[in-house]
Amino acid sequence: xxxxxTFHHGDLKRALYDVALSLLDQHGVSGVTIxxxxxAAGVSHSAPVNHYKxxxxxxxxxxQGQFEFILNEIETSLNKLDKxxxxxxxxxxxxxxxxxxxxxxxxxxxxxxxxxWRADLIDHEDPALLVVMDKVYxxxxxxxxxxxxxxxxxxxxxxxxxxxxxxxxxxxxLSGMFSPLDDTVIDKPRRYAMLELFLTVLT
Amino acid sequence: xxxxxTFHHGDLKRALYDVALSLLDQHGVSGVTIxxxxxAAGVSHSAPVNHYKxxxxxxxxxxQGQFEFILNEIETSLNKLDKxxxxxxxxxxxxxxxxxxxxxxxxxxxxxxxxxWRADLIDHEDPALLVVMDKVYxxxxxxxxxxxxxxxxxxxxxxxxxxxxxxxxxxxxLSGMFSPLDDTVIDKPRRYAMLELFLTVLT
DNA sequence: GAGTCAATATAGACAGCGTCAATATTTTGA
DNA sequence: TCAAAATATTGACGCTGTCTATATTGACTC
Numbered sequence: 001x002x003x004x005x006t007f008h009h010g011d012l013k014r015a016l017y018d019v020a021l022s023l024l025d026q027h028g029v030s031g032v033t034i035x036x037x038x039x040a041a042g043v044s045h046s047a048p049v050n051h052y053k054x055x056x057x058x059x060x061x062x063x064q065g066q067f068e069f070i071l072n073e074i075e076t077s078l079n080k081l082d083k084x085x086x087x088x089x090x091x092x093x094x095x096x097x098x099x100x101x102x103x104x105x106x107x108x109x110x111x112x113x114x115x116x117w118r119a120d121l122i123d124h125e126d127p128a129l130l131v132v133m134d135k136v137y138x139x140x141x142x143x144x145x146x147x148x149x150x151x152x153x154x155x156x157x158x159x160x161x162x163x164x165x166x167x168x169x170x171x172x173x174l175s176g177m178f179s180p181l182d183d184t185v186i187d188k189p190r191r192y193a194m195l196e197l198f199l200t201v202l203t
Numbered sequence: 204x205x206x207x208x209t210f211h212h213g214d215l216k217r218a219l220y221d222v223a224l225s226l227l228d229q230h231g232v233s234g235v236t237i238x239x240x241x242x243a244a245g246v247s248h249s250a251p252v253n254h255y256k257x258x259x260x261x262x263x264x265x266x267q268g269q270f271e272f273i274l275n276e277i278e279t280s281l282n283k284l285d286k287x288x289x290x291x292x293x294x295x296x297x298x299x300x301x302x303x304x305x306x307x308x309x310x311x312x313x314x315x316x317x318x319x320w321r322a323d324l325i326d327h328e329d330p331a332l333l334v335v336m337d338k339v340y341x342x343x344x345x346x347x348x349x350x351x352x353x354x355x356x357x358x359x360x361x362x363x364x365x366x367x368x369x370x371x372x373x374x375x376x377l378s379g380m381f382s383p384l385d386d387t388v389i390d391k392p393r394r395y396a397m398l399e400l401f402l403t404v405l406t
Numbered sequence: 407g408a409g410t411c412a413a414t415a416t417a418g419a420c421a422g423c424g425t426c427a428a429t430a431t432t433t434t435g436a
Numbered sequence: 437t438c439a440a441a442a443t444a445t446t447g448a449c450g451c452t453g454t455c456t457a458t459a460t461t462g463a464c465t466c
Contacts, residue, residue, distance in 0.1 A: 215414085215415090247416050247417075248417090248436090249416065250414075250415050250416075250420095253414055253415075
């Protein structure tokens with residue numbers, strides 16, 4: 001279906017998405033301009049409007065795609081634990097999966113991660129985006145519920161607190177806080193210690 | 204020293220700062236353009252360059268000012284606790300001061316708060332900015348050290364974890380996550396519960 | 407006081423941006 | 437076959453940050 005040297009591109013919508021993602025990784029979100037994306041895709045600066053009504057729509061689509069990726073990573077990790085036949089006492093590991101998925105993604109794709117929370121650039125009311133974000137949140141609540149069925153703590157509080165800590169840590173480190181970003185020597189043990197610290201509340 | 208109707212403004216640097224802060228509160232950081240600030244200050248679009256070398260410098264100065272405000276809030280709250288002659292067992296309250304200062308500021312001045320972490324817009328290497336950020340961090344570490352002198356946990360880990368949680372919660376809520384932003388009915392108890400949850404590790 | 411120099415402000419230009427309107431081309435389907 | 441819909445182009449608008457050249461003012465020296 002993909003054509004070249006024709007007036008019609010063939011699958012421009014997909015091409016725009018891919019090119020935008022590449023520009024995002026290379027130059028950050030400020031490099032993802034409608035015109036730059038169009039240039040890189042080899043079309044005129046007004047061509048994208050037929051597929052994404054404006055810059056916001058394009059960036060929202062990308063954010064949605066990234067959340068789907070994260071959700072998929074989480075499910076993959078949980079499935080691995082399933083196959084290992086994890087003991088109930090190790091339910092903590094299932095909860096760690098969420099924090100680690102967020103942090104791994106954030107440090108692997110810093111510009112993509114930062115885009116996810118830019119309310120001025122993406123539409124957090126977008127139904128498709130809401131669906132996938134809710135899926136992640138609900139999954140986290142489910143695992144917390146399973147991990148502390150009779151603890152005297154509000155499960156939502158634990159979910160919000162854990163996600164907040166994971167997000168906050170990534171976000172602040174990506175802004176240069178705490179230690180240089182390439183300092184994985186510090187990051188790995190600290191992540192481990194932070195999660196252990198947090199999960200002591202689940203005893 | 205302030206003059207009007209003259210070629211020289213008198214205290215344009217201060218005026219630019221104030222106007223920029225006002226525009227920031229009203230329209231978010233995208234409303235703080237060099238030209239809009241100049242317009243609102245009643246000078247030409249090129250006048251600001253004499254006082255802030257570019258947009259980044261102006262926004263960095265604002266970020267520094269806000270961190271100084273937050274630091275001041277923290278010190279004020281701690282002093283209040285001092286005068287109450289707080290018991291050692293209530294050292295937790297001194298630690299809560301930091302998280303509450305961050306959250307209070309974030310929800311009171313959402314646009315200012317979001318600016319603080321925009322590495323693409325402000326210069327996190329700026330010496331004056333680094334100084335005030337370090338002051339907050341060091342103060343937090345000091346209080347944690349005081350609160351758990353012989354606990355078997357790394358103090359930096361606790362500091363990073365707490366700040367991460369506070370920042371992450373504000374940042375995500377400002378992006379529309381968890382609940383509508385004006386829902387203080389949910390926020391207050393949740394903040395309280397989150398902090399209590401977190402501080403159980405300090406027993 | 408006169409003269410000089412730095413500080414400060416202005417005006418104009420440039421390229422880049424998002425978006426809109428008018429137009430052109432291609433595909434689709436009746 | 438032919439009209440309508442989808443897709444792409446060109447050009448324009450006002451906005452942006454920043455640069456250069458120019459003008460005005462204030463402060464300091466003689």
